[in-house]
Amino acid sequence: MVSRSGVGRGVLLLAGAALLLGLGAGYARMGWQPLTIPPAMVAEHGALMTGSFFGTLIAVERAVALRQWWTYVPAWLCGMSLLALLAGMVSAAFFLLAVGGCGMMGVFGWLLHRYRSFPFALMAIGAALFAATWIARALGAEYRRVLPLLMGFFVLIIVAERLELTRFLGLERQALRWLLGLIGIVLLGIGMELFAERWQIFGIALGSIGGWLLRYDAALWAVRQRSASALHRYTASMLAVGYGWLLVTMGLTVFGQGGFWYDATVHAFFVGFVFALVFAHGVMIAPAVLGRAGYAFTPFLWVPCGLAHGGLLLRLLGDVLGTPLRLWGSWLIGVGILVYGLLVVRQALQLPRAQ
Structure with missing residues (x-):
């Protein structure tokens, strides 16, 4: 068992910083720069928002519910991609996000094996799409080409969460x-x-x-x-x-x-x-x-x-x-x-x- 408040707050701070810098990078791309954002981060506005922020948020949400120390690892990996981007290590950030996605696959796969539930199958497939997105980016694919993979991840995760949250109402x-x-x-x-x-x-x-x-x-x-x-x-x-x-x-x-x-x-x-x-x-x-x-x-x-x-x-x-x-x-x-x-x-x- 792990303390939800201490570990959760640390990951939440990384996610919050990624959100703030991601929004700042988005503004900078439009010619308005309220914050001093490194050029590498401006170019990776998409990675900041979808990976460093949303990837961390989705992973920590599941970890908090499970309260197992190892389930926090994907959240920390996605959160640490922010630090890699701050250091200008873009390829390292993609690698961390890809490994974080593989970690989410492991968490959802474990839940699927344990509960044999359709929503967890969707989550595992979604996590695979997330990992594939950042592997493709690390190999040089443009965002436009990997966007369907990333969008598919969010659709499957959200549909699965809605099914999970409302399962007791029947369908x-x-x-x-x-x-x-x-x-x-x-x-x-x-x-x-x-x-x-x-x-x-x-x-x-x-x-x-x-x-x-x-x-x-x-x-x-x-x-x-x-x-x-x-x-x-x-x-x-x-x-x-x-x-x-x-x-x-x-x-x-x-x-x-x-x-x-x-x-x-x-x-x-x-x-x-x-x-x-x-x-x-x-x-x-x-x-x-x-x-x-x-x-x-x-x-x-x-x-x-x-x-x-x-x-x-x-x-x-x-x-x-x-x-x-x-x-x-x-x-x-x-x-x-x-x-x-x-x-x-x-x-x-x-x-x-x-x-």
Whole structure:
């Protein structure tokens, strides 16, 4: 057994630093530099956000739940990629992320062997895609080529977590069959993009999974009851918005033609979909990582979430129209994400310690 608060806080500090520097690198790429960011980190904005931040966050979330010392290793490996990037050792950062992904495969594989659960199978496949992403980057592949692998990782992890969190509410067998088919199409779409550079099948599969989640995620229909709490309504709203952004991602992927369309697709997915799920789950994750009992919810969380999604709309309009709205939208996204993080951590630290 390990102390959740001490180890969790250390990893959370690395993830928080990666988020701050990742946002700063994103601003620098647009010509505005509020922080002094090393050039290597500016070029690796994607690695900072998806690997050093999200990779660490996802790995530590699972480690905290398991409370086994070895399950923290993938989180530390992903977090240490930030230190490698700070030192200008980009290849070493990719190596750490790849090994961290392999470590996540080991954790999820162990859970699959122990519980024989479909969500853990999805998580293990997702971790394999994460590891493959950074192996490919270490071998010189461009982000554009490995992006479907990375997006596939997030889709599978998020779908698996939603299945795991709502499993006690039950799900129709036919719905699971549909989901299994859609996941197969996602994997087919990844292969089509990697070997034939065709995004359409992958994009349609992403949108279809967004539609499936809107239809079958138990949290969305459970919250329609009058007895639903403010926390449940907030969580369900964030989930629904995130799933809606998957549909937007599908449209941009199918009809966009490179350039700013590519930028719009990337941010619709990672800010719109992935961060919406962070906004939804963060009220549970932060207290668990910090060794607290309860939920880090406050009604004020609606404000930063609204800023982030409103900023994303402005950014996408700026992408499509080629206007300075891109910069203003990006500024709002960053402010929303940082304020959300500060509010959630502050709220979590006010909760009683977990026994």
